[in-house]
Amino acid sequence: MGKMSNSQTKTDVILIGAGIMSATLGTLLKELAPEWEIKVFEKLGKPGEESSNEWNNAGTGHAALCELNYTPEKPDGSIDINKAIKINEQFQISRQFWSYLVKNNLLQNPQEFIRPLPHISLVQGENNVRFLKKRFEALSNNPLFQGMEFSDDPEKLKEWIPLIMEGRTSNEPIAATKIDSGTDVNFGALTRMLFDHLKRKDVEINYNHSVKDIKRTSDGLWELKVKDLNSGSVEIHKAKFVFIGAGGGSLHLLQKSGIPESKHIGGFPVSGLFMVCNNPKVVEQHHAKVYSKAKIGAPPMSVPHLDTRYIDNKKMLLFGPFAGFSPKFLKTGSNMDLFASVKLHNLVTLLASAFKNFSLVKYLLQQLMLTKEKRMKELREFIPTAKSEDWDIVVAGQRVQIIKDTEAGGKGTIQFGTEVVSAADGSIAALLGASPGASTAVHVMLEVIKKCFSQHMHEWEPKIKEMIPSYGVSLAENPDLFQELHTSTAETLGLSGKESVSGVSEKELVYS
């Protein structure tokens, strides 16, 4: 490391990483405790350049409207919708908070980060059609999923998904559900907008600053060793509370903190690729996010979907992400990341996981080796007429799934979710895991606040309820409240189909 700077500065809160998680926590804390001093350290030159960037994730506002893995079929044949309800409720919390920010002029132009887009689930084969019908019946009785339609009529499907139905010769039964209240979220744009807002609120944001070490000092504070990547000098910063929002880099930093809660946890990296359509005529023919079922043996995050996306005010068409295996924990990370995360305390957990998940690793390695033509073959299951020359490949973000010992799964179980790990005294917390990630950032950061600032919760609750009126209330059980909030957030965020707040209309969009 370079020369050590002598200055030791103390602050209330340090956020490590400038992704959607730190952006959300910083924004919440600035509303709840405006006088607190907050510093951010980000190793890259800009905010939202890793997983939160629009090119690195799929931009789905995950509300369980179309993702079939949130509604598993139980052994008795019925559909378990509990997870779908949970994810949907969490997304409603995000919508309410984003609406609060827009209404109070803390964020402008919501159409730059969120747009309405139908969410469609599409299946083929008799058993899958039966499953989808049962899922539709189970969900459509619930207020959170109102407006969902089901069809197994090819003529109707041609209206919904013309590009997917064109040139389809198979006689296999096919069916879909469609719900128009889905969204496409540009999490990269949202992250950048939130950091602009934090800057206006005098948060000190340090780009090109990489956090190298974290330790507890005798005065009960956390001391961070931070390298200024421009000058090469090393700075020492102290804080009462530290949030490790370093995405794939979080596990490494959590391990450095040495807290007991950081032990026996490992990371399982999964890389991603998208195919992007470069033919505007094809892009124009599709208007939805279309999710299908994971192939048998494939992990949930490897289900490619065909998505209309809005990036830089352009309408685009992406297929993916194709999952693969890479030892890196960040897209800009190192091939040594996986190796460096192996410690004595998590060795048994990791070995158990490697043993258990041999077929998953094999699957991901095989996926990694796929040629463009093999990927086109998967794409043609969605768009039978897809031409190779219309599609390019781009590298997506890196996900690090958590491996830990659980009661249900035993030693070394991979968790396909997002998890907060915090010290017992609430002085440090880290966010690990990936999907449904960004969509549920507000819910997850409220969990951090509840765990780490419990002594302030009584005082903060009225403000939290002002920002998120359904806080602590089940919307699934309060249909009237759901209706009221869903309508008002749709209007504020420009999702209602009525004139958006300051909308660029569909006609003005450039097709790319």
Ligand SMILES: Cc1cc2nc3c(=O)[nH]c(=O)nc-3n(C[C@H](O)[C@H](O)[C@H](O)COP(=O)(O)OP(=O)(O)OC[C@H]3O[C@@H](n4cnc5c(N)ncnc54)[C@H](O)[C@@H]3O)c2cc1C
């Ligand atoms: C392929 C893919 C598809 C996805 N699709 C969706 C989707 O459709 N919908 C959805 O809701 N979510 C999706 N996700 C998940 C979502 O992208 C993530 O959950 C979310 O972006 C995580 O945000 P974050 O702030 O934790 O991490 P990041 O955005 O990765 O930010 C972490 C930041 O920390 C910085 N950092 C790392 N180490 C250090 C260090 N030592 N010092 C300083 N800074 C550091 C990094 O440079 C980075 O900027 C997807 C993810 C992937 C990879």
